[in-house]
Amino acid sequence: MSLTELTATSRVTVFPLESLTVAYTTQSSDERGLGDIGLVTVVDDESDGEELWRLARDLGGRTHGGDQARWILTQASRARMVKAYTDLPDAKWSAYIRRRIVLDALFANHDVLMTGRIALLNP
Numbered sequence: 001m002s003l004t005e006l007t008a009t010s011r012v013t014v015f016p017l018e019s020l021t022v023a024y025t026t027q028s029s030d031e032r033g034l035g036d037i038g039l040v041t042v043v044d045d046e047s048d049g050e051e052l053w054r055l056a057r058d059l060g061g062r063t064h065g066g067d068q069a070r071w072i073l074t075q076a077s078r079a080r081m082v083k084a085y086t087d088l089p090d091a092k093w094s095a096y097i098r099r100r101i102v103l104d105a106l107f108a109n110h111d112v113l114m115t116g117r118i119a120l121l122n123p
Helices: 050-058 065-082
Strands: 004-017 020-027 037-042 086-107 110-120
Touching (some): 004 065, 050 110
């Protein structure tokens, strides 16, 4: 499966999740800048982000795609809220998106979750 590449500069929260290093940022679907797209990615050149979905299934006990997406977003938003890990206010990054899921309702201020891998260009 080909991956979609996104490159931007934005706030990125980096945190550990089991054996993974995960990065969370947001994108906006329009000019209002609402951050309605959650981007949760693995910081690893060999990853495609599928590990996040396995964790949602195995640790979170979620079997439905929408429930797994909400579990992933919960882990990311929790890490950002408590500021327990690395917060990069103006990080340059390139992400390679493997999955994009449209949620059935707004969750943690997101309509969409995208997962994959990310390269932080100036960590």
